[in-house]
Amino acid sequence: VRDDEVVVVIRRVFTRNRDGSVDVALGEVEVNAVDQTAAELIKELSDPGENSARWFPPAYADDPQHQQEFARMTRDDLIEHKNAAAKTVVDSIREGAIKKGIWRARLTEEQAHAWLGALNDARLLLGTKLNVTEEMEHLPRAGHDPEVLRYNVYAFLSALQGLLVEELLDSIPARGDR
Amino acid sequence: VITAPGVIIAHGRGDAMSARGRSAVVARTTTAPERIDRPETGETIEPDRPWIVIVWNDPINLMSYVTYVLQKLFGYSRPKAQRLMMKVHVEGRAVVSGGARERAEADCARLHQHGLWATMERSS
Numbered sequence: 001v002r003d004d005e006v007v008v009v010i011r012r013v014f015t016r017n018r019d020g021s022v023d024v025a026l027g028e029v030e031v032n033a034v035d036q037t038a039a040e041l042i043k044e045l046s047d048p049g050e051n052s053a054r055w056f057p058p059a060y061a062d063d064p065q066h067q068q069e070f071a072r073m074t075r076d077d078l079i080e081h082k083n084a085a086a087k088t089v090v091d092s093i094r095e096g097a098i099k100k101g102i103w104r105a106r107l108t109e110e111q112a113h114a115w116l117g118a119l120n121d122a123r124l125l126l127g128t129k130l131n132v133t134e135e136m137e138h139l140p141r142a143g144h145d146p147e148v149l150r151y152n153v154y155a156f157l158s159a160l161q162g163l164l165v166e167e168l169l170d171s172i173p174a175r176g177d178r
Numbered sequence: 179v180i181t182a183p184g185v186i187i188a189h190g191r192g193d194a195m196s197a198r199g200r201s202a203v204v205a206r207t208t209t210a211p212e213r214i215d216r217p218e219t220g221e222t223i224e225p226d227r228p229w230i231v232i233v234w235n236d237p238i239n240l241m242s243y244v245t246y247v248l249q250k251l252f253g254y255s256r257p258k259a260q261r262l263m264m265k266v267h268v269e270g271r272a273v274v275s276g277g278a279r280e281r282a283e284a285d286c287a288r289l290h291q292h293g294l295w296a297t298m299e300r301s302s
Contacts (some may be wrong), residue, residue, distance in 0.1 A: 054236075054238070054293075054295075055290075055293070056290070057290055057295045057296065057297070058297065059283060059286035059287070059290070059296065059297055059298050060297070060298065060299075061297045061299075062299075070283060070286070070287075073283075073287075074287045074290065077287070077291075078287070078290060078291060081291050082291075116243070116246075117291075117292065117293070120239070120243060120292070120293040121293060123238055124238055124239075124293050127237070127238035128238075132237050132238060133237050134179075134180055134235075134237040136237075155183060158180075158182060158183050158240065159182065159183045161182065161240060161243065162182020162183065162240055162242060162243075163182075165182070165240060165242045165243045165246050166242060168246060169242065169245065169246050169249070169256075172246065172249045172250050173253075174249065174253060174254065174255040174256065175253025
């Protein structure tokens with residue numbers, strides 16, 4: 001093995017095990033970013049504002065009366081579902097341990113799906129704040145102003161979610177079209 | 179929907195664009211029942227037209243994640259879920275399920291739980 005090959009070894013972030021559990025390995029800075037993101041989710045969920053409008057799309061786009069009823073029936077469940085997922089992320093981060101700058105944990109299958117949901121919720125929130133478009137390149141940018149930092153967190157969460165969904169896609173059995 | 183950064187969507191692109199896939203999707207959207215004439219009363223009854231559930235394109239959800247959600251919620255096969263995802267991506271919307279009002283509302287709620295932009299309307 002040549003030296004330069006050793007240097008470019010990329011740590012695998014998510015590894016799905018046969019029993020459905022998922023091993024996670026993140027750098028200290030990365031896991032802190034996820035932890036902070038989950039805390040921000042929980043805060044936003046306690047009093048959802050303008051930036052979280054994307055969490056509550058209307059089912060009836062042209063029917064205010066039915067939409068009002070639909071929102072009344074579903075909104076609390078929706079908030080509770082997202083809150084539970086964010087809390088699962090926070091708890092599972094505490095369950096892991098940091099060794100030599102790398103945080104490692106084993107997520108149950110249920111926890112792994114909660115991570116995926118929370119990552120998506122966070123990206124919907126951040127993406128709305130950043131006003132992202134499909135044409136944007138989701139790569140980290142240079143700079144230190146708050147907008148750039150927020151953007152880099154968004155790009156990081158996108159990459160993280162992409163890796164996790166690839167691990168979980170194969171775990172879903174096709175039940176056949178209903 | 180967008181491609182996850184640093185992750186290559188390697189499978190299914192060709193299949194997603196196949197003509198067979200498109201016609202299957204179209205068939206699902208054109209299931210409005212016809213008017214039924216009841217001879218005993220001479221009365222014409224228009225049965226409830228079924229509802230369809232539509233997923234709309236958005237710039238945040240990952241392509242792979244949308245495929246995951248459609249597989250998880252509806253039990254669709256990977257190729258079918260990818261076909262629908264690509265339809266959302268390319269055409270801006272796709273009909274992903276349908277049925278009675280209650281069914282459509284429940285599907286919308288589940289899609290919203292997973293962060294997809296879903297609406298429902300009467301099939302035309």
